[in-house]
Amino acid sequence: MKIPNALLPLVGVAMLLAIWGLTVALRLVDPVLLPSPLATFRTLWEGMLSGKLGVDFLKTVMRTISSTAIAAVIAIPLGILLGSSEKLYRSVEFLIDFFRSTPASAMFPLFLVLFGVGDRTKISVAAFGAALVILFNVAYGVMNARKTRLLAAKVMGASRTRVLFDVMLLESLPQTFVGLRNGVSLALVIIVVAEMFIGSTDGLGQRVFEAQQLFDMPGMYAAIFAAGALGYTLNLLFLLIERRFVHWAGR
Amino acid sequence: MTSLASIAASPPGSFDESRRTAPHVTIRGLSKRYPDAVIYDRFDFDIPRGKLISVFGPNGCGKSTLINMIAGLVPADAGEVLFDGRPLSRVKFGYVFQNYREALFPWLPAFDNIAYPLKVMGVPKAERKQRVERLVARLGVKIDLSLYPYHLSGGQQQLVSIMRALIVEPEILFLDEPFSALDYEMTLFMRDQLQRVFMETKTTTVLVSHDLEEAVYLSDYVLLLSRHPARVVEFVPYDAPRPRTDKTLSEPGFIATKARCLKLFQQEVRRG
Numbered sequence: 007m008k009i010p011n012a013l014l015p016l017v018g019v020a021m022l023l024a025i026w027g028l029t030v031a032l033r034l035v036d037p038v039l040l041p042s043p044l045a046t047f048r049t050l051w052e053g054m055l056s057g058k059l060g061v062d063f064l065k066t067v068m069r070t071i072s073s074t075a076i077a078a079v080i081a082i083p084l085g086i087l088l089g090s091s092e093k094l095y096r097s098v099e100f101l102i103d104f105f106r107s108t109p110a111s112a113m114f115p116l117f118l119v120l121f122g123v124g125d126r127t128k129i130s131v132a133a134f135g136a137a138l139v140i141l142f143n144v145a146y147g148v149m150n151a152r153k154t155r156l157l158a159a160k161v162m163g164a165s166r167t168r169v170l171f172d173v174m175l176l177e178s179l180p181q182t183f184v185g186l187r188n189g190v191s192l193a194l195v196i197i198v199v200a201e202m203f204i205g206s207t208d209g210l211g212q213r214v215f216e217a218q219q220l221f222d223m224p225g226m227y228a229a230i231f232a233a234g235a236l237g238y239t240l241n242l243l244f245l246l247i248e249r250r251f252v253h254w255a256g257r
Numbered sequence: 258m259t260s261l262a263s264i265a266a267s268p269p270g271s272f273d274e275s276r277r278t279a280p281h282v283t284i285r286g287l288s289k290r291y292p293d294a295v296i297y298d299r300f301d302f303d304i305p306r307g308k309l310i311s312v313f314g315p316n317g318c319g320k321s322t323l324i325n326m327i328a329g330l331v332p333a334d335a336g337e338v339l340f341d342g343r344p345l346s347r348v349k350f351g352y353v354f355q356n357y358r359e360a361l362f363p364w365l366p367a368f369d370n371i372a373y374p375l376k377v378m379g380v381p382k383a384e385r386k387q388r389v390e391r392l393v394a395r396l397g398v399k400i401d402l403s404l405y406p407y408h409l410s411g412g413q414q415q416l417v418s419i420m421r422a423l424i425v426e427p428e429i430l431f432l433d434e435p436f437s438a439l440d441y442e443m444t445l446f447m448r449d450q451l452q453r454v455f456m457e458t459k460t461t462t463v464l465v466s467h468d469l470e471e472a473v474y475l476s477d478y479v480l481l482l483s484r485h486p487a488r489v490v491e492f493v494p495y496d497a498p499r500p501r502t503d504k505t506l507s508e509p510g511f512i513a514t515k516a517r518c519l520k521l522f523q524q525e526v527r528r529g
């Protein structure tokens with residue numbers, strides 16, 4: 007049997023569904039713990055279209071996007087500034103690496119004190135985590151701009167500002183997108199955790215947690231799949247934007 | 258005296274550039290050292306006007322360092338380089354890098370790459386377009402310039418680099434081993450492109466080459482350098498008429514010049 011390459015990714019999916027369905031059909035696992043694929047996807051479908059799941063999904067999307075946007079607005083200019091001066095970057099490198107290595111979840115209590123229980127805390131912790139990732143990548147992108155290209159611009163008489171905007175900025179774009187993609191993934195993780203544990207009434211994290219508490223297994227799996235789809239889509243979205251704007255990356 | 262008088266008598270502005278014989282670039286007392294070697298020690302040299310000279314010498318002797326110092330990419334420790342008595346800052350020049358992949362801007366189509374130096378100079382868009390089109394026509398270039406550099410072949414990319422260097426109508430053009438990253442067939446083609454450019458523009462050209470055949474074939478003079486600290490071993494003239502072709506390569510004059518350069522080079526390498 008020959009499978010067209012485009013359909014290959016579906017093979018894994020089909021296999022997972024088959025094993026899952028078989029496990030349920032043969033009653034290998036307590037049906038209360040593992041509902042059938044059909045029941046799960048029906049719950050997902052109905053929840054997204056008319057139920058509370060869709061609302062929670064949108065809430066999480068909004069929070070993730072806002073925190074990534076805030077992070078990008080702060081971190082991109084800062085990263086360019088730091089990257090354009092090797093000395094400046096070296097002097098704050100340790101701080102960036104230190105906080106980048108600090109689990110953002112450890113910052114929740116601090117941000118709770120600062121912003122109270124609510125969206126502001128969730129969004130700012132996620133923005134904090136994402137900003138460091140983006141900052142580090144942008145600065146590296148700027149610092150690692152090809153020497154020849156900078157020289158070429160210099161030989162043509164370009165001023166320092168022109169070199170910064172015409173060359174360094176564009177040179178750093180591929181790396182900036184790496185930062186954005188990692189940043190949005192991290193922001194999603196932080197937002198979902200925050201929704202679970204810091205007094206949230208909505209969002210996918212809260213939805214998963216609540217379903218588990220109520221022993222609503224199809225609801226829990228549905229929310230997990232919704233979160234997975236969200237993460238995957240965000241990543242894909244950034245990849246598509248990157249392909250469109252950074253057409254030269256890797257060539 | 259008579260020539261002075263005749264120059265004085267001719268109306269202003271009618272001076273024939275081609276009759277100018279003073280050197281174009283004068284290099285005096287140029288010195289450069291790196292932590293582990295003295296590359297140049299009070300180096301003097303004159304670059305003739307409107308000629309194509311090749312710089313040839315042992316590996317690591319300082320060929321790139323020389324043109325980079327002249328073009329201001331590498332600071333000299335001491336000495337001065339003057340272009341008709343003026344400093345570099347008042348001179349329009351072109352520089353072509355060996356590594357065309359890293360020298361062109363991949364985010365700009367070839368056309369905009371060529372026009373970029375004009376943009377830096379503040380030339381308005383319409384005029385930029387006109388000037389690029391004029392250059393393309395003049396050089397008879399047949400490349401689709403709306404393509405991005407990564408869609409062009411290596412030779413085409415280097416041709417775009419050369420055009421980017423020429424667009425400002427430089428008074429001097431530097432090329433550092435411009436063809437050494439190309440395959441042989443493309444190198445042969447590009448040599449003739451460069452010769453054509455030179456015949457067309459008569460721009461003073463300094464070409465660093467590691468290929469003696471290429472150095473002689475293309476140039477009016479071959480500058481042979483010694484190991485560092487680099488001295489001028491000899492400034493070998495080669496005056497075969499242009500355009501030179503495949504036939505040139507088998508002419509006695511070419512063979513003799515190449516043999517002479519090779520002999521001097523080998524003596525220099527053996528001195529170790």
Ligand SMILES: Nc1ncnc2c1ncn2[C@@H]1O[C@H](COP(=O)(O)OP(=O)(O)OP(=O)(O)O)[C@@H](O)[C@H]1O
Pocket residue numbers: 291292294296315316317318319320321322323467485
């Ligand atoms: N930035 C640097 N720091 C230390 N040494 C250097 C530096 N740049 C060049 N050199 C040394 O100076 C010498 C001359 O270098 P240069 O690149 O000018 O030689 P070249 O004649 O162009 O060599 P090649 O034939 O390899 O192109 C070499 O021995 C090189 O190792």
Ligand SMILES: [Mg+2]
Pocket residue numbers: 320321322
């Ligand atoms: Mg060199």
